[in-house]
Amino acid sequence: xxRFMKKNYYLEKLYNSKKPFIAYKVNGGYDLFTDFSDKxxxxxxxxxxxxxxxxxxxxxxxxLDLYIGFFGYEILCNLNNIKxxxxxxxxxPKSIFYKPETKIEIRKNIIIRSTHKxxxxxxxxxxxxxxxxxxxFKINIDLNKYKKIFNKFSKKIKEGKTxxxxxxxxxxxxxxxxxxxxxxxxxxxxxxxESFMIRDRNFSIVSCSPETLIEKKGQKIITKPIAxxxxxxxxxxxxxxxxxxxxxxxxTKEHNMIVDMERSDLSxxxxxxxxxxxxxxxxxxxxxxxxxxxKIEGKIKKNTKVRDIIIAMMPGGSVIGCPKISTLNLLNxxxxxxxxxxxxxxxxxxxxxxxxxxIIIRAILNYKNISEIAVASGVVIxxxxxxxxxxxxxxAKSLIDLYQ
Amino acid sequence: xxxxxxxxxxxxxxxxxxxxxxxxxxxxxxxxxxxxxxLNKADVxxxxxxxxxxxxxxxxxxxxxxxxxxxxxxxxxxGFQQILFNENGKIVKQNKIYHGFQSLxxxxxxxxxxxxxxxxxxxxxHSLKLQEPFYAKxxxxxxxxxxxxxxxxxxxxxxxxxGFQFHPESFLTENGNLLIKKILSA
Numbered sequence: 001x002x003r004f005m006k007k008n009y010y011l012e013k014l015y016n017s018k019k020p021f022i023a024y025k026v027n028g029g030y031d032l033f034t035d036f037s038d039k040x041x042x043x044x045x046x047x048x049x050x051x052x053x054x055x056x057x058x059x060x061x062x063x064l065d066l067y068i069g070f071f072g073y074e075i076l077c078n079l080n081n082i083k084x085x086x087x088x089x090x091x092x093p094k095s096i097f098y099k100p101e102t103k104i105e106i107r108k109n110i111i112i113r114s115t116h117k118x119x120x121x122x123x124x125x126x127x128x129x130x131x132x133x134x135x136x137f138k139i140n141i142d143l144n145k146y147k148k149i150f151n152k153f154s155k156k157i158k159e160g161k162t163x164x165x166x167x168x169x170x171x172x173x174x175x176x177x178x179x180x181x182x183x184x185x186x187x188x189x190x191x192x193x194e195s196f197m198i199r200d201r202n203f204s205i206v207s208c209s210p211e212t213l214i215e216k217k218g219q220k221i222i223t224k225p226i227a228x229x230x231x232x233x234x235x236x237x238x239x240x241x242x243x244x245x246x247x248x249x250x251x252t253k254e255h256n257m258i259v260d261m262e263r264s265d266l267s268x269x270x271x272x273x274x275x276x277x278x279x280x281x282x283x284x285x286x287x288x289x290x291x292x293x294x295k296i297e298g299k300i301k302k303n304t305k306v307r308d309i310i311i312a313m314m315p316g317g318s319v320i321g322c323p324k325i326s327t328l329n330l331l332n333x334x335x336x337x338x339x340x341x342x343x344x345x346x347x348x349x350x351x352x353x354x355x356x357x358x359i360i361i362r363a364i365l366n367y368k369n370i371s372e373i374a375v376a377s378g379v380v381i382x383x384x385x386x387x388x389x390x391x392x393x394x395x396a397k398s399l400i401d402l403y404q
Numbered sequence: 405x406x407x408x409x410x411x412x413x414x415x416x417x418x419x420x421x422x423x424x425x426x427x428x429x430x431x432x433x434x435x436x437x438x439x440x441x442x443l444n445k446a447d448v449x450x451x452x453x454x455x456x457x458x459x460x461x462x463x464x465x466x467x468x469x470x471x472x473x474x475x476x477x478x479x480x481x482x483g484f485q486q487i488l489f490n491e492n493g494k495i496v497k498q499n500k501i502y503h504g505f506q507s508l509x510x511x512x513x514x515x516x517x518x519x520x521x522x523x524x525x526x527x528x529x530h531s532l533k534l535q536e537p538f539y540a541k542x543x544x545x546x547x548x549x550x551x552x553x554x555x556x557x558x559x560x561x562x563x564x565x566x567g568f569q570f571h572p573e574s575f576l577t578e579n580g581n582l583l584i585k586k587i588l589s590a
Binding site: 157158159160161162163164249252253254255256257259260261263264265266267268270272273275277317322323324325326327380381 | 412413414415416417418420421424425454455456457482497501503504505506527529530531532571573574575576
């Protein structure tokens with residue numbers, strides 16, 4: 001980790017400036033993107049137009065020919081023709097995508113690529129940011145309320161209206177934060193494969209998402225749903241974790257359901273017969289927990305558009321429940337507060353149609369000096385309200401601890 | 405051509421891919437957006453799985469009644485219940501709920517297209533089940549859960565109507581493709 005923080009004149013200037021930039025975890029390091037020449041506020045009305053940018057046959061391949069940013073939860077519902085009833089809303093943008101002109105590849109060495117010749121002098125004023133908590137974290141749904149929602153959804157499961165549904169709870173505080181120090185602090189303990197950070201002038205996002213939703217290169221598309229979490233203790237190891245998942249009926253059923261659902265989502269855009277489980281039910285190890293993962297891949301049908309892929313795959317099923325559409329409708333009727341970025345997707349789309357997207361979970365959104373951390377855990381027929389409520393807290397804790 | 409009526413389920417496209425193995429022409433549309441011109445041309449109609457109960461989908465019931473005896477009809481999970489519901493079967497809640505559950509079933513009827521006593525593993529996603537005894541002309545319950553004995557398949561060879569309570573397209577089902585192949589060529 002030290003090498004990512006090591007003294008580099010350019011990076012130090014960047015971190016200490018107010019310049020917007022994005023960091024995204026990659027294999028063996030991080031990619032940073034900055035010097036944005038375009039910032040698109042994507043909404044219901046212009047989203048299809050936005051997607052059309054990527055349908056042109058683009059022969060010239062340039063490293064910076066991409067848009068990077070996020071889709072919030074609401075716009076992904078809208079793409080699936082699902083309307084969300086009126087909710088408590090902080091008016092955070094529904095989706096933003098940036099066109100970078102400079103990319104910094106942090107690996108063993110640091111490589112900077114830019115379309116600007118003078119990229120080294122584009123920092124503006126420097127500023128000193130500190131982290132300051134103004135009020136402690138508060139949860140928006142207490143255990144009693146949670147139990148009520150839980151029982152309501154259990155009934156829906158018995159009626160067959162949903163097979164699995166995720167209840168979202170939110171922790172919020174008032175705070176001033178420096179997302180850069182927060183992000184690198186988080187990466188020291190939990191450099192999850194889909195981690196990212198966005199620092200913009202009026203908001204920031206810091207996330208250690210573990211889940212890859214779309215990885216598309218050429219015709220090949222991969223998704224890696226996670227269903228199943230086990231807390232690490234001194235007695236556990238990766239082999240024991242696998243044994244636990246395989247022999248736990250509840251975890252197995254949840255996982256199976258997500259795998260079949262993601263196979264179906266991929267099948268919408270893939271050539272029949274090409275969708276397969278390339279790595280079935282394995283365990284990924286993290287600093288504090290284990291995840292139960294399956295890797296699914298397929299070959300994209302010819303003439304499939306970026307738009308078709310996004311609509312087929314998002315919002316990512318593993319964080320919503322199953323079947324997706326009816327479960328989204330149940331969730332939206334229940335939830336009184338906008339999810340904002342939670343269970344949306346962050347990633348990039350290249351001009352040639354290749355893309356990478358995660359599912360936004362384990363994320364801090366700081367906007368108007370309020371930090372919010374949303375978490376969710378699943379209700380299936382044999383889950384227990386108190387356990388799931390506590391699992392939500394465990395998921396939020398590692399992020400809440402960053403503020404100490 | 406095979407026409408798949410989607411009850412907005414998250415497994416339907418697995419079915420589309422599975423049936424694509426046996427027919428190049430597949431149409432799949434939402435139950436509330438059915439294209440009747442295309443439906444008329446289809447040789448086979450498939451009722452997909454989906455949330456809720458058969459009574460929630462009057463449009464699908466109408467289609468079933470209209471095309472019964474005229475085209476081959478296949479129902480999966482909710483689609484299976486849809487067929488039974490329209491044959492005056494009662495669809496009820498079950499005590500134990502199976503979602504993402506792999507269980508052992510066996511062929512229990514010698515009138516089945518499949519050999520009696522054959523046992524295999526299948527993937528199940530259902531809250532509801534058929535209440536028995538069930539009787540409808542030409543229909544046979546042909547497969548059952550090994551443990552609970554719940555009806556897992558119905559076959560009506562005379563009118564060419566078939567249904568599975570489990571999911572032949574699930575990765576949890578052994579030889580799911582073979583089941584579909586046999587029914588399509590029956």
